[in-house]
Structure formats: C-alpha cells, structure tokens
Amino acid sequence: MNDALSLREHMLFSEAVEDRHRRTDLTYIEKKVKDQLDRVIVELNGSESGSLSRLASRYVRLDQAIKVMGKKKDELNAKIKGEVEDLFAAEDIVLTRVIDTVSFTMTVSKKSKSPDKVQVDYESIAKELAKLIPEDLQSKVEEITDAYTKIIPQADKSPALSVKAKVTEGVVGDAINKITAIIGKLIKKVTAWATKFDVRLGALEKLVK
Numbered sequence: 001m002n003d004a005l006s007l008r009e010h011m012l013f014s015e016a017v018e019d020r021h022r023r024t025d026l027t028y029i030e031k032k033v034k035d036q037l038d039r040v041i042v043e044l045n046g047s048e049s050g051s052l053s054r055l056a057s058r059y060v061r062l063d064q065a066i067k068v069m070g071k072k073k074d075e076l077n078a079k080i081k082g083e084v085e086d087l088f089a090a091e092d093i094v095l096t097r098v099i100d101t102v103s104f105t106m107t108v109s110k111k112s113k114s115p116d117k118v119q120v121d122y123e124s125i126a127k128e129l130a131k132l133i134p135e136d137l138q139s140k141v142e143e144i145t146d147a148y149t150k151i152i153p154q155a156d157k158s159p160a161l162s163v164k165a166k167v168t169e170g171v172v173g174d175a176i177n178k179i180t181a182i183i184g185k186l187i188k189k190v191t192a193w194a195t196k197f198d199v200r201l202g203a204l205e206k207l208v209k
Helices: 007-018 046-087 090-094 122-131 136-148 169-208
Strands: 027-031 034-040 097-100 103-106
Touching: 046 097, 046 103, 122 136
Parallel strands: none
Antiparallel strands: 027 034, 097 103
16 A cells, blocks of 8 residues: 555645634634744643543653663663673674573674765855856856756654643652652551551450460
C-alpha cells in the first residue's frame, strides 16, 4: 500500500483543514507578541477536560518513564563497557571484542577514528570571486547568480506538543510525603496493637494450659 497521498486525497485533506473552524460553544483568548497574534488559548471544562487530562497524564507518565529508562540504559551501557575493558588488554581496543556468557553474547565494536569532514563554503568563495570582477560586470554576475538560484519548498514541520502538569512537583512531593507519614503511623499502630494482642493471647494460653 502506497503511503503517499494522491492529488485527490491531498485536495480533500486540504479542504477538510480549511473547513475546520473554532467552536462556538468554547471561549478563545488570543495573545499577541510584539503586536503580532501569536497564541490562542481555549479552556476546557467537564467531560472534555477530563478526557484530555487523562490523555495528558498518560503522556507525562510515559515521557518521564522514557527519560528515566534512557538514563538507566546509558548508565548500564557505560558499566558494561567498563566491565568489558577489564577483561581485555589495552591494545585490544582496536579489535571487536566479544564476551560469551551462559545466557548472552555481548559485542563491543572496535575503536575507530571518524574521518575529518571537509566542508567548503562555496557561497563565501563566490562572493570573494565576485569582488575581483570589474564593477561594470557586476550586474551580469547578479543575473547569473539569479539564474542558478533555486527556491526549494520544504515540508511544514509537524506542530510540537508540550504537556505540563498544573500541579507542581513540590506539591506532589509534599503530598506523597504526607501520605507516607500517615501510612507509617498506621503501621506503627497496627504493630503496637498486634504486640498487645500477642501478649494477651499468650496469657490466655497459659490459663488454658
């Protein structure tokens, strides 16, 4: 199946986007930056607010998990490489090193130097060469430049999404600490009650015996 949109599909998609308007049942607030309209804000309530809040919550949890897992992966990567270096001689760094364990095969690639990248600033070269051309020919230089200049249209960037919880991390942390403290007190009370119960139960057992 071809993922590219046909001309007809593209036209239908464009028309659908153009036909989309702001909803009349919602209030929109426009913000300007340097006298230019830059941002539009809409505040949701009720079921729509709850639905999007749940999606945003899932997004934030997933984003945090990915960041944590990415950090853990980098730490583990560095640790494994360190363990590998301890198993081989220093000169083995130019070789592909393979470690076989009972359960895994780990391969660390050989160290290689990336070739230097040669970058030529053709635009600056052309400007410097243009200065060497007599003034009466400068107009010709501009004509040639325009003739060989192309404007290549680029695809529009997909709008970026940013999700931030309105409850600050400090408040969340305080709430967690309070809940932890309450649970701790409850555990102590249950433990104390259980101890007293064991003492009474022991006393009763002695009477029965």
